[in-house]
Amino acid sequence: MTTSNPTGPLPASAPHPNPDDAPFWEAAAEDRLVLPRCTSCGTFIWYPRTFCPECRKIGVDWVEASGRGVVYSFTVTHRGAGPWAEHAPYVIAYVELDEGPRVMTNIVDVDPDRVRIGDRVTAVFQPAGDTKVLRFRPGG
Amino acid sequence: MVHGMTIRGKAYIVGVYEHPGRELPDLNIPQIHAEVASGALADAGLGFGDVDAYLCAGDAPGFGPLSMIEYMGLKCSYVDSTETGGSSYVCHVGHAASAIAAGKCQVALITLAGKPRTGGGQPGAARGPGGPESNFEFSWGLSGPVGGYALAAQRHMHEFGTTSAQLAEIKVAASLHAQHNPNAFLRRPVTVDEVLDSPIVSSPLHRQDCCVVTDGGGALVVVSPEVARDLPRRGAKILGHGEAPKHTDNGRIDLTHTGAVWSGPRALEEAGISLGDIDYVSIYDSFTITVLMTLEDLGFCEKGRGGDFVRDGTLVAPHGKLPFNTDGGGLCNNHPANRGGMTKVLEAVRQLRGEAHPAVQVPDCTIAMAHGTGGNLATRMGSATLVLGTEDA
Numbered sequence: 001m002t003t004s005n006p007t008g009p010l011p012a013s014a015p016h017p018n019p020d021d022a023p024f025w026e027a028a029a030e031d032r033l034v035l036p037r038c039t040s041c042g043t044f045i046w047y048p049r050t051f052c053p054e055c056r057k058i059g060v061d062w063v064e065a066s067g068r069g070v071v072y073s074f075t076v077t078h079r080g081a082g083p084w085a086e087h088a089p090y091v092i093a094y095v096e097l098d099e100g101p102r103v104m105t106n107i108v109d110v111d112p113d114r115v116r117i118g119d120r121v122t123a124v125f126q127p128a129g130d131t132k133v134l135r136f137r138p139g140g
Numbered sequence: 141m142v143h144g145m146t147i148r149g150k151a152y153i154v155g156v157y158e159h160p161g162r163e164l165p166d167l168n169i170p171q172i173h174a175e176v177a178s179g180a181l182a183d184a185g186l187g188f189g190d191v192d193a194y195l196c197a198g199d200a201p202g203f204g205p206l207s208m209i210e211y212m213g214l215k216c217s218y219v220d221s222t223e224t225g226g227s228s229y230v231c232h233v234g235h236a237a238s239a240i241a242a243g244k245c246q247v248a249l250i251t252l253a254g255k256p257r258t259g260g261g262q263p264g265a266a267r268g269p270g271g272p273e274s275n276f277e278f279s280w281g282l283s284g285p286v287g288g289y290a291l292a293a294q295r296h297m298h299e300f301g302t303t304s305a306q307l308a309e310i311k312v313a314a315s316l317h318a319q320h321n322p323n324a325f326l327r328r329p330v331t332v333d334e335v336l337d338s339p340i341v342s343s344p345l346h347r348q349d350c351c352v353v354t355d356g357g358g359a360l361v362v363v364s365p366e367v368a369r370d371l372p373r374r375g376a377k378i379l380g381h382g383e384a385p386k387h388t389d390n391g392r393i394d395l396t397h398t399g400a401v402w403s404g405p406r407a408l409e410e411a412g413i414s415l416g417d418i419d420y421v422s423i424y425d426s427f428t429i430t431v432l433m434t435l436e437d438l439g440f441c442e443k444g445r446g447g448d449f450v451r452d453g454t455l456v457a458p459h460g461k462l463p464f465n466t467d468g469g470g471l472c473n474n475h476p477a478n479r480g481g482m483t484k485v486l487e488a489v490r491q492l493r494g495e496a497h498p499a500v501q502v503p504d505c506t507i508a509m510a511h512g513t514g515g516n517l518a519t520r521m522g523s524a525t526l527v528l529g530t531e532d533a
Contacts, residue, residue, distance in 0.1 A: 075342045
């Protein structure tokens, strides 16, 4: 089977955790997906931050998420830049988490030609600097 | 909108200039800004000493407007550096008209310049590092903006059955126009099959679904009715303007709509016209999908029916149902600084003046629309719509 990472794991830029998103990265380093949920109105917030764009209050709880979702859209990139060049073709996608938010990511461990909108996918964490980034593989 | 507080007829675009170059290795970016400023002021019959307002966006080097006002020796009572990517310059026209209507200034100069083709240029700030969202968008191998537009195209195809052949019709129409533009970067007409046979860059978008990468620039001069009255050349009357940033809405990303759903109606309401009154449209065409979704969102066809709408030469000047981008657009003519809003306004003014190439001049062109798109399609983006008319419109 052709996979999207014939030359090893996709590159990953090291994130720069900051006071808005540090708990996300601490959990990701342990292969756990946590989402910020507004302490006031209970809405999940994406991208992770401590300000709720729904009720405009400050303050969140970090909640363990399922790590499962479906592909909302995807593109098979045939021309990567820099360290990505040797990994083309690879899949960039938006995954709709079962908790609601649609997040930008890669679909890995998959034949790029077989990815479809609506596919069920499961979180996989891959090293990036001192933490890991959230990607997805088929299944779940 | 508050009644009485409109820009309708309060300002005119009286000078336009598009740099003829598409590869400018021997000029720096400030020089290009100054050249296009000179050109637009000469077109208007004005000089640098007449300018009392300056507007620019993120392509302006150094300290932006402060650096360029100094470089050109301007004396300004009004400055605006609104930065919404490629839509910025369409916003600027509305902002200049608002400032003129409020009595803040009389002669506003707007410039754009960049060198993405031969280097030394800013790539555009649509997805810069350091944003609060950056940690969640930088690790996925996006190579320029094409990936984000491809994601939107894929979703549009999924929801509405849009096809690559339908998207290709947009490129074909642009190429038919570009053959008449001696300055166009790509002048050869192409067929649907040629677009489909070009390599996939980021599925479902082919190489020929993408705009050109060119050096260059453009400038506009916007003035009060009192100034316009005494000038030798006719200008374009500003009838209405609308703008609307769109964002990811707390993870409820909707890849099938752009901010044009809001900016378009605002511009039409201010202009006091309906879509059926429009003789010509400039639609930002960074990619073919940008045009298709914008046409739907502006209301020229039902959402999801853009693929049918663009078939059968709808967009082809001069006799299509809705002639568009008669300079060849960003897809074939020019996309200076990777920002297409400026060239959209330039060609709309040419059409209203009757100065488009005779082969693509829309007969009796009285009302034109120019629409700009900036940033990442449907996710974090700027949209701006301008309605222009002839002087007696």
